[in-house]
Amino acid sequence: MWEKKVYMNEKNTVFSGVQPSGDPQLGNYLGAFKGWVERQEEKDNYFCVVDLHALTVTPDPIELRKQTRELAAILFACGIDPDKSTLFVQSHVSSHAESCWLLNCVTPIGWLERMTQFKDKSKGQERVSTGLLDYPVLMAGDILLYDAQEVPVGEDQKQHVELARDIAERFNRIYGETFVIPEPVIPEIGGRVMGLNDPNVKMSKSYSHIRGHAVRMLDDPKEIERSFMRAVTDSSNEIRFSDDPDRAGVNNLLGIYKVITGKPEESVERDFYDARGYGDLKKAVAEVVIEELSPIREKYHQLINDVEELDRLLSIGAEQARAISDQKLRLMKEKMGLIVS
Numbered sequence: 001m002w003e004k005k006v007y008m009n010e011k012n013t014v015f016s017g018v019q020p021s022g023d024p025q026l027g028n029y030l031g032a033f034k035g036w037v038e039r040q041e042e043k044d045n046y047f048c049v050v051d052l053h054a055l056t057v058t059p060d061p062i063e064l065r066k067q068t069r070e071l072a073a074i075l076f077a078c079g080i081d082p083d084k085s086t087l088f089v090q091s092h093v094s095s096h097a098e099s100c101w102l103l104n105c106v107t108p109i110g111w112l113e114r115m116t117q118f119k120d121k122s123k124g125q126e127r128v129s130t131g132l133l134d135y136p137v138l139m140a141g142d143i144l145l146y147d148a149q150e151v152p153v154g155e156d157q158k159q160h161v162e163l164a165r166d167i168a169e170r171f172n173r174i175y176g177e178t179f180v181i182p183e184p185v186i187p188e189i190g191g192r193v194m195g196l197n198d199p200n201v202k203m204s205k206s207y208s209h210i211r212g213h214a215v216r217m218l219d220d221p222k223e224i225e226r227s228f229m230r231a232v233t234d235s236s237n238e239i240r241f242s243d244d245p246d247r248a249g250v251n252n253l254l255g256i257y258k259v260i261t262g263k264p265e266e267s268v269e270r271d272f273y274d275a276r277g278y279g280d281l282k283k284a285v286a287e288v289v290i291e292e293l294s295p296i297r298e299k300y301h302q303l304i305n306d307v308e309e310l311d312r313l314l315s316i317g318a319e320q321a322r323a324i325s326d327q328k329l330r331l332m333k334e335k336m337g338l339i340v341s
């Protein structure tokens with residue numbers, strides 16, 4: 001009876017993180033933030049601005065501090081509600097960096113050298129920081145400290161979540177049951193928004209300074225319209241979903257329209273039966289994006305102009321995160337044979 005009651009009241013724990021590494025873009029919103037907000041009620045949520053991860057590529061200190069606050073403000077503006085979710089900055093909760101060291105000691109180095117992101121980011125670089133190699137272990141700590149069952153991420157981060165599972169299993173095997181084994185959750189829709197200047201490359205905030213690549217979440221309506229009007233398409237003038245790589249531009253535009261309007265594909269295509277060409281499609285997509293992002297931009301400006309309130313919200317988040325993660329860190333230390341005071 002007691003067990004049943006606990007089970008019925010229990011929500012799955014969700015953990016996800018985002019790096020303050022550039023201007024948040026439409027892909028971050030559709031592939032991540034929108035879903036986080038929509039599912040807040042159903043889950044026990046931890047959302048983290050992962051500033052320690054951002055350090056792996058040596059950002060400018062002033063920019064990093066600024067982008068950390070901006071990203072947190074954007075997340076609150078999207079609708080992350082401090083009464084329903086814990087939103088905090090990674091470096092405010094010291095158990096993240098500490099758990100990374102402990103997990104390093106059970107992670108074979110070969111597991112890290114095999115990571116696709118590490119190989120991509122280190123390719124052609126003369127010097128690569130140890131932090132870049134160790135990035136997935138810090139990420140494993142983020143997830144495992146909260147016993148998260150679900151980790152919503154884009155396709156590109158699936159390998160890192162799988163590594164977190166391997167690390168958790170190895171730790172449990174060596175030291176006894178300690179961690180819940182997490183699952184990556186990849187959104188079906190909005191999973192991959194592509195660059196407007198090159199629809200074969202994922203839209204990404206670290207390229208958001210490149211002209212024509214991204215729609216930044218804080219762009220004003222004129223800029224958003226301009227970006228869509230310049231978007232790369234093809235010469236066929238056919239407004240239909242397709243997996244043909246030559247038609248990736250139009251497919252991307254239709255995908256964005258579909259996620260925002262929530263319409264099924266047939267109905268999206270029907271909306272463009274009478275369109276006179278790609279110009280009409282681009283205008284329609286720009287319109288729904290502008291409508292979606294405008295209230296977020298307004299709320300963002302209110303919050304970012306009240307840094308005291310923003311920092312207050314973040315310190316509440318950090319306190320809530322500490323209450324959970326400190327206990328798990330203590331357990332890890334005990335299991336590993338450290339003297340816990």
Ligand code: ATP
Nearest residue numbers: 019021027028031032154191192193203204205206
């Ligand atoms: P960076 O350029 O710093 O890697 P990014 O824009 O690729 O940044 P991340 O910080 O890696 O974004 O990811 C934050 C979240 O946004 C993740 O869940 C990721 O999967 C999602 N995301 C990022 N870009 C896209 C995209 N183009 N389409 C869908 N989801 C995306």
Ligand code: LTN
Nearest residue numbers: 015016017018019050139142157
């Ligand atoms: N590596 C992730 C960000 C990230 C994360 C996490 C995501 C850091 N820690 C824990 C999920 C869970 C990225 O670049 N998107």
